[in-house]
Amino acid sequence: MKTLILKEIDELVYGSMGIIIFISFFIGGVVSIQTALNITNPLIPRNLIGFATRQSVILEFAPTFTSIIMAGKVGSYITSSIGTMRVTEQIDALEIMGVNSLNYLVFPKIIAMLFYPFVIAIAMYVGIFGGWTAGVFGGFSSSADFVEGLQLDFIPFHVTYSFIKSIVFALIIATIPSFHGYYMKGGALEVGKASTTAFVWTSVVIIIVNYILTQLLLG
């Protein structure tokens, strides 16, 4: 079981690092530029750029946006790998050996996804760094202004809120695609369809849960 969990951590969590760092960096950059371009009133302090980047990255872009990407990347991997095992009777083979196949296939994925908040933490850092890079090197803000904005009115609970969301999203990303893969019927074509359906449902549930959690925790 331990080797299985490590394998899933490598596959699901570590393997997603590259794309997440890439996306976070550029999204952070875009948020920073957009904010800068929308400040036309000279009375608004320039440190708003750092402030806005921090708030959007920590509250929404890192946890929610990244999770939608993960629903596509990790979710479709989970559905198609479990679904393929279903159609090629590998799951039946497990059952006949006396293995509890649902437990064997899904449990390690859930445990692995508990490491997901670490990914989100990295996404936060990289996103803010991307914002700083775009702001400073794009000539929209001075480094000092940006850093001042980052430290302005910092509410630690926002980070907690974000991590609570990530844990919940991690569970959604591990379970909904597993369910679609495990209980699918048919052949190779249906594996593809199941992956798509799983992605749609995972995203919808993430978006709704995001709304509910935000209302409950911040509202």
Place this chain on the structure above:
Amino acid sequence: MIEVDNLHKSFGESHVLKGISSKFEKGKTNLIIGQSGSGKTVFLKCLLGLFSPDKGSISYDGKIYSELSASEQRNLRQEMGMVFQGSALFDSMTVQGNVMFPLGMFTKQSKSEMQDRVDFVLKRVNLVDAHNKFPSEISGGMQKRVAIARAIVMNPKYLFCDEPNSGLDPKTAILIDNLIHEITQEYDITTVINTHDMNSVMEIGEKIIFLKNGLKEWEGSNKEIFKTENEAVTDFVYSSELFKKVRQMYIEERN
């Protein structure tokens, strides 16, 4: 010994098995034959407990499957080996990993004991140099042999094979048949094989059940099947041109 009594199974409207009763003895190769779609796979999956029958009972050496607790069912399943129609090897594992899997899961053997056992069964199925290959890197016949090795690695009391030699060339097919037959006798296993291959019927059909439209149409041995007057059976047996000619010659010779 496996005893099946009045087995029924439907999927929605379609009544696939309509009351099948039979006995499968220890140390014998029992064959289920019948046309495509006659319910052979469904029957086998009922025996394995993958489908639960709507009516009727299945007992393994006196233990009625449906009356066992969930954990007793799991224990019983560990005594079963299955070779699936499509081999069903775990494609994320090597040949060796596949065969070792049940040992690692259910025994407390040391690494070297497991390795010895894996080497032994792989040698038994005539596969000696494929240990570290993945299922996608070996041929269909080799995959079947790995599947057989995986099915017997735990010394099962019951062995089930769903068309173990479909899609193989005649020579490899006979090899696989003989292998299953030998293993059955050697380890005194109760073996049930689905097939529509007449070669297998002739070679290893110690007991044959002919399914038609969800019913047991005929039952007997490979010696009896060529003499039977049952029209459905002779129709099936002599559907191949080769067998028709052989029968013709046999009749001419007799006269």
